[in-house]
Amino acid sequence: MTNLFDPNEIRAQFPALMQTHVQTGYGMTEELAVFLDGPGGTQVPQCVVDAMVSYLTQSNANHGGAYTTSLRSDEILDAAHAAMADMLNAASPNEIVFGPNMTTLTLGISRALARELEPGDEIVVTRMDHDANISPWLLAAEDRGATVRWADFDVEDYTLDMVGLHELINERTKIVAVGYSSNALGTVNDVRTIVKWAHEVGALAFIDAVQYAPHGPIDVQALDCDLLAVSPYKFFGPHEGVLYGKYELLDRLQAYKVRPAPKDPPGKYQTGTQNHEGIAGTLAAVNYLAEIGQAYGALYEKHSGDLSNRRLHIHTGMSVLREYDHVLSAALLDELETLPGIRIHGITDRARLQERVPTVSFTWGTRHPREIAEALGKRGIFVWDGNYYALAVTTRLGVEGEGGMVRVGAVHYNTVEEIRQLGEVLRAMV
Ligand SMILES: Cc1ncc(COP(=O)(O)O)c(C=O)c1O
DSSP states (O other): OOSSSGGGTGGOOOOGGGEEETTTTTEEEEEEEOOGGGOOOOOHHHHHHHHHHHIOOOOOIOOOSHHHHHHHHHHHHHHHHHHHHHTTTSSGGEEEEEEEEEHHHHHHHHHHTTTTTTOOOEEEEESOOOGGGHHHHHHHHHTTTOOEEEBBTTOOOOOOBBBHHHHOTTTTEEEEEESOOOOTOOBBOOHHHHHHHHHHTOOOEEEEEETTTTOOOOOOHHHHHHHHEEOGGGTOOSSOOEEEEOHHHHHHHHOOOTTSSSSSSSGGGSSSSOHHHHHHHHHHHHHHHHHHHHHGGOOOOOOOOOHHHHHHHHHHHHHHHHHHHHHHHHHHHHTTTSSSEEEEEEEOOOOGGGOOOEEEEETTTTTTTHHHHHHHHTTTTTOOEETTTTTHHHHHHTOOGGGEEEEEEEOOOOOHHHHHHHHHHHHHHO
């Protein structure tokens, strides 16, 4: 196996990538569709499909029954908790809460946290975040008479105003909610430092790692964050949500739950019957990432010794993908920058690619973002447009009323050739 990650070695594992798109006006040729919509949701490898089919055909049952399929189902659920604990380097599988999506999990935990808020308490949010890491805190503050403090970002540099954010954190701060990486600007934030600042005043740190998860290793113990959320459908799994919480915190908080539900974490936060087949698929997605680590491990030999094997492999796999990210980011910027009048809303300095993920948003003269996305869609190139729920970002940039921005997001199954194709189609629109 080569050291350098090659997407062509894994693409065949993703059946959705084999979908073709008929190009009209070019003699009806059929070409592979180009999925540059990863930040909205990624495609899944065959092993994820197989795990879900296998669950539904062999183990489909409710939780806690006394018969074979229910026992099998519970084994899969336990294995999925362990896999997610490995992926996030959590101290225990009991720190992993499954749910329908990140938004629902965040709204749920924010209700439990709100019970401890008092008038005069403060919550810090940022204008760079997806609204799923803003509105739950606005609502919690509203319910409890607490105050929300907004950290800004630099609209030229597209990085968080760290000095301003630090100044907002004081002895009244109870929660600091921040994104690991922006789903609009692509910026990766220094969340470790922000967690430290929160802890210095006794506040809790909530990290939205949804956008970062497909792009790099996450280590909740190294970050020391109290809560962190990801969505498996953004890292090659099915539509699911996962919340990590430090066990003592999850144990102490009073969950919004029905009476017969478990009293202990994580069960007390997992409302109702879970999407078991989705959880089975998530387990397979984590194992897929570990396999990338196994295959490309030669590049990364330095690891802390106490990681179990799968932890090591996932960490390695995600580090390999993070390196490949820089290739994708550079290719995207190279192509987009050839377009006269384009405005890229994010870091473009090639020396700072480690500060971003290959999620690139742009506006282009007077062309409406939807018009550009539609034109690309007709050519079989799938990108997003609008605000992608990063409402505070598009508002701050003054583009919310103009249709937001076009967002092109690459993940490890995308090739540089696909990005060149994007550039060619865009150039043809000039
Ligand atoms: C950064 C970020 N946070 C949160 C969410 C919400 O995730 P979910 O769809 O799982 O609720 C998204 C989804 O786009 C996102 O990109």
